[in-house]
Amino acid sequence: MRVAGAAACLAVLLLAGCSATKPRPPHAGGVVRSSAHEPAAADRGSRVDHFHDDLNRPQDSRYRDSSDSVPPPIDVSKLVEPVPRVEPRSLYGNKSPYTVLGRRYRVLPSARGYDERGIASFYGNKFHGYKTSSLETYDMYAFSAASTTLPLPSYARVTNLENGRSVIVRVNDRGPFHQNRLIDLSYAAAVKIGIWPKGTGLVEVRGIDPARPGQELAAPVVVPRHPGIYLQVGAFADEGNAERLAQRLRGAGLGTVQVIDAEVNGRHVRRVRIGPLVDVERADRVSARIEGLGLPRPQVAVD
Incomplete structure (x- = not known):
């Protein structure tokens, strides 16, 4: 609602x-x-x-x-x-x-x-x-x-x-x-x-x-598998910064932490995200805990 x-x-x-x-x-x-x-x-x-x-x-x-x-x-x-x-x-x-x-x-x-x-x-x-x-x-x-x-x-x-x-x-x-x-x-x-x-x-x-x-x-083609919910906590050009954030999140026990390589506007970045999460309610709870750590509000990604 x-x-x-x-x-x-x-x-x-x-x-x-x-x-x-x-x-x-x-x-x-x-x-x-x-x-x-x-x-x-x-x-x-x-x-x-x-x-x-x-x-x-x-x-x-x-x-x-x-x-x-x-x-x-x-x-x-x-x-x-x-x-x-x-x-x-x-x-x-x-x-x-x-x-x-x-x-x-x-x-x-x-x-x-x-x-x-x-x-x-x-x-x-x-x-x-x-x-x-x-x-x-x-x-x-x-x-x-x-x-x-x-x-x-x-x-x-x-x-x-x-x-x-x-x-x-x-x-x-x-x-x-x-x-x-x-x-x-x-x-x-x-x-x-x-x-x-x-x-x-x-x-x-x-x-x-x-x-x-x-x-x-036209309706988009839908992949015939259940989509996953991920929370992107940060994206860094510096690999060390990405790994430090990933370690902090792992220590907080929020779920599986991934560091993903990506290209954004022609620049190589490393995205730090948590997931897949089981449902929207879990994503909301984890988001609140991330903000409770003093980190920015994560972005939702559905893959």
Whole structure:
């Protein structure tokens, strides 16, 4: 589920936003109305509740629900995936760079060439009907998603690496700001690819350029083995520095430590990583322990 904390969301007010805090449009008087670029709910076959979203209210009282939840299972076979099309960038949610929880993010100029693997989560009832970072209304029955770096709006194909199921989503929100998460899916998208009801899953997110349809719309080939979760703790040009970090991690008993040779922008580096880890929960626990050692937050790699 989406986790972002009131402090984190307040930090990006009028900047990037997240489901819990949205930039305030001019002349709204605290009541935000739908974006001019938002597709009509009837066109999407969605069921968005109609009510006023008062952005002037404190975070702990803005939402109807205190915690997130999901409705009974839905038949996603009757829902239509969005058709990627060229759209103007949203006036809200695209400021770059922006900072949340002390971490700085940069918004990409486009989704073209974006291809990442990582952990997906999803969000549902608590945010349904409230404004996304682009000031569109979040509809958990539409195929949409939140990303920290993809421009708003943009499109991507999300593939569950554990079962090969995929869905095209329209990215119209910021998040997830929970460590180790790559993308937050709408409830419908999570059901479509089998992330629900588990709550998280290993995915590939491939950006779509609507101006160049074709190969980018095709589902990626999925390796027919269970993908592994790794935490990259550092990358060093100096072999000695890599080995010293590896020894420190081995001494902490966090799991199997690997030192991997790699080429990054034409430079030879040695990546220090831990894994494979058995599941997302284990990865979260190990990440917390790594940060407890005074080391930077590790990056998730899914191979």
